[in-house]
Structures are given as structure tokens and as C-alpha cells.
Amino acid sequence: MSLLSSAALGAAALTTVALTATIGAHPAAAATSTYAVTHATDPYSGRSVVVRWTPCVTSGGVTSTHPITYAVNTGGYLSRVTFVQRALAQVSADSGLRFRYVGTTSYVPRYAVLHYPTGNRLVFEAAQQRAATHAELVIGWVPGTRTNMFSGREAGVGTVSWTGSSRSQLRVVEGAALLKIGVPLRAGFTTGASVGSLLLHEIGHSVGLDHVGATSQIMYPVLGSYTPASYQSGDRTGLRLVGRPAGCFVTAPLAPPDPVAIARSAGVSVTL
Ligand SMILES: [Zn+2]
Secondary structure (H helix, E strand, C coil): CEEEEECCCCEEEEECCCCCCCCCCCCCCCCCCCCCECEEECCCCCCEEECCCCCEEEECCEEEECCEEEEEECCCCCHHHHHHHHHHHHHHHHHCCCEEEEEECCCCCCEEEEEECCEEEEEECHHHHHHHHCCCEEEEEECHHHCCCCCCCCCEEEEEEEECCCCCCCEEEEEEEEEECCCCCECCCCCCCEHHHHHHHHHHHHCCECCCCCCCCCCCCEECCCCCCCCCHHHHHHHHHCCHHHCCECCCCCCCCCHHHHHHHCCCEEEC
């Protein structure tokens, strides 16, 4: 999320920046779109599928819920755990995804910089995050100087990493949602440029939602006076598309991708 000055608002306005996924590109949102999700070709089925977490697994005729484990980097304020849980309750209500809190963490998600001959590429350090936190999702408040996931003036960022194979359906396996410390925001889950709206937006990215063109939705990329305090109809449609209504998986997941190791094995230098 970028921080932009805006005379119209009389204060700082906030711009969210698209999630940077490990794979794939995010097309610009149409002006009137109210929801957007990412599609990718699943090597398991050969079909284009919605990139999403595992809401449940059906194996041997038995369906079990898969709770997404998450850790919170509170930035020193333990009350933020409860705040995150309020946001995730909204995600659960609209998507059917379930979350399991595994504790606080001091880990700061970041990108590795892969130095390809054609230019640098930033990739989410999914495997490193999993190893450090034992959580599938990290939600946190961090100083802008502590991570390279903020490319500039963003107030927040959300990202996912997904993987699949001929034996494992494509799915999100690691995610992060970060809010930058020190950004002036309204407290609570209120309309306008509030910390609650920002958190819902970045968590939206971390469950697979992309930006939309309609200012009425949480997933609009710029926070302003029009920003709602909760997910709206388009956001909720997107949450269903990445949630339990989209169905259970029938294969076991793979470990989080380690693009750093892949790049290094290909002779590409990496800066961590
Ligand atoms: Zn965004």
C-alpha cells in the first residue's frame, strides 16, 4: 500500500499495491469489477483453476476441514492478536475457510531477490517463512525498513505462494499480510482509511483476492473516505470463489515453494 497525499481528503490517503504472487501476473482491474481472483494452470488436472487455499480435504470418503495455521507479529501490541481474529472471523464467515492461531512471532516476511540475466525478480520467501514460524500464514505489523515487501509508500501488502504437481492439486500453501507501522489510520473497523479496512484488504490478498475497480469494495486498491468497514458483496463473491463453496481438495499438499533454492540450483545468484 502506498501513502499518497491528497488535498481532497485533507489527510493522507492510502494506496494499496497489488499482491506479488510467486507465480503469475495480475491483470489490471476493470473499472467496474467488484471481485477478482487469480487463475493458474493446475499441473494435476491440466485445467485452469482458481488459486486458493485448502478449505477441506476429502480422502477415502471422509472430509475433514483444513484450518489455515497463522501466527501474528504484533509489533509489540498483543491486543493486535484479537484484532486479527476479528478480521479472520469475517473471512471465515464469507469464505468458509477456517484459521488456527499458533502464536505470536517476531518473524518478518520478505522477498528474496533473484538476479536473472533479464533482471531482478522478487519472490516471497515461502519456505523460509514456514521454517521460521511453522505457520502457513503470517499476519503482522512491521516497520517499513524491516522488509523489502514494501516497495515504496505502501501502507500494507499481502501475498501468497502456491504450488502444485502431477500428484498434488495446485493450491496456496503460504501467505503473508503485513501492515506498515506508523501509517496514520483510523482505529478499529470503521469506514474510510482505517486499520481494520487495511487489514481486511491485505488478508484478502493472503487468501487469494486481487484488486477490483469498484471503490465500494474492500479490495479496491486505494483507501479513501469511500472505503467500507467490512467486506462488501463483490468481496464476498470473491471469498466464496476461494473458499469452501469451491470444494474440497482430494490430494495432499506439497511443501511451500523454495524459489531461492530453485534459482540457486539453476546458477542464479540470490540476495536474501
Ligand atoms: Zn492491495
